[in-house]
Amino acid sequence: MQKVAVITGGCRGIGRAMALKFAGAGYDLALITRNLGEACEDTKKEVDGLGVKLHFYQADVAREEEVVAAFSKIKEDFGEIYVLINNAGITRDGSLLRMKGQDFSEVIDTNLTGSFFCSREALKLMIRKREGVILNISSVVGVYGNPGQANYAASKAGLIGLTKTMAKEFGSRNIRVNALAPGFIESDMTDKLPDTLKEEALKKLSIKRFGKTEEVAALALFLASQEASYITGQTLCIDGGIAL
Numbered sequence: 001m002q003k004v005a006v007i008t009g010g011c012r013g014i015g016r017a018m019a020l021k022f023a024g025a026g027y028d029l030a031l032i033t034r035n036l037g038e039a040c041e042d043t044k045k046e047v048d049g050l051g052v053k054l055h056f057y058q059a060d061v062a063r064e065e066e067v068v069a070a071f072s073k074i075k076e077d078f079g080e081i082y083v084l085i086n087n088a089g090i091t092r093d094g095s096l097l098r099m100k101g102q103d104f105s106e107v108i109d110t111n112l113t114g115s116f117f118c119s120r121e122a123l124k125l126m127i128r129k130r131e132g133v134i135l136n137i138s139s140v141v142g143v144y145g146n147p148g149q150a151n152y153a154a155s156k157a158g159l160i161g162l163t164k165t166m167a168k169e170f171g172s173r174n175i176r177v178n179a180l181a182p183g184f185i186e187s188d189m190t191d192k193l194p195d196t197l198k199e200e201a202l203k204k205l206s207i208k209r210f211g212k213t214e215e216v217a218a219l220a221l222f223l224a225s226q227e228a229s230y231i232t233g234q235t236l237c238i239d240g241g242i243a244l
């Protein structure tokens, strides 16, 4: 039986790169996305021909009932899942003193609470099979903080705590949980950053370029594989040395 990977936000950016990488390695795909649009059609075109099954599920990960409904449909369509990647994420940057409560809670609700909802539903399926892998896409700013990103950094640091706790709680059921902490990766999220900020970031990098989505995808595929069978509860920085 083929292995199934569920990826949230799997139609754009890092999520899409992971979808293509996992499909290339023979995984069937269940992609959870907020919007079913052109980005999903483009992803479908790229996956078609790789000989794997692909289904899209429209859900806002911050809404518990939508996540529960999506996983119930995934169970119907695929029966079981092997990998969950909590990748969906948003930013609402601003200085802390001016940050609105709504901007703080929307980021926490999507990046952290959404990952909790998806993990809980995925774990119900993984526990029955006594195997599985969860990967949480955190960020280097969750490790070292960043002015102007109090909400985002808190959500990504929270994901590291969630990762360690799930690793401890479910390791005995043969379920591994790790976090990836990317630095600056070329995507829609970083395209919209001001040039001055990008230039500052470049100065701090040991490898003098931004990362590529495919590089994050390659790490995710390794962490999901049997080659990584003794790695759990870790946060792996993939950041060109920015966190050094």
Ligand code: NDP
Pocket (backbone or CB within 6 Å): 008, 009, 010, 011, 012, 013, 014, 015, 032, 033, 034, 035, 036, 039, 059, 060, 061, 062, 086, 087, 088, 089, 090, 110, 114, 137, 138, 139, 140, 181, 182, 183, 184, 185, 186, 187, 188, 189, 190
């Ligand atoms: P993008 O903005 O390119 O893509 C984000 C994806 O998340 C989209 O597919 C989007 O779906 C989906 N999404 C957002 N909110 C929700 C929601 N509420 N429910 C379901 N799906 C949602 O971002 P990246 O690819 O750059 O980032 C992916 C992850 O990597 C994020 O968690 C981000 O924080 C993290 N990261 C990115 C870094 C970077 O430099 N790019 C660095 C460190 C971490 P839709 O298309 O429907 O809007």
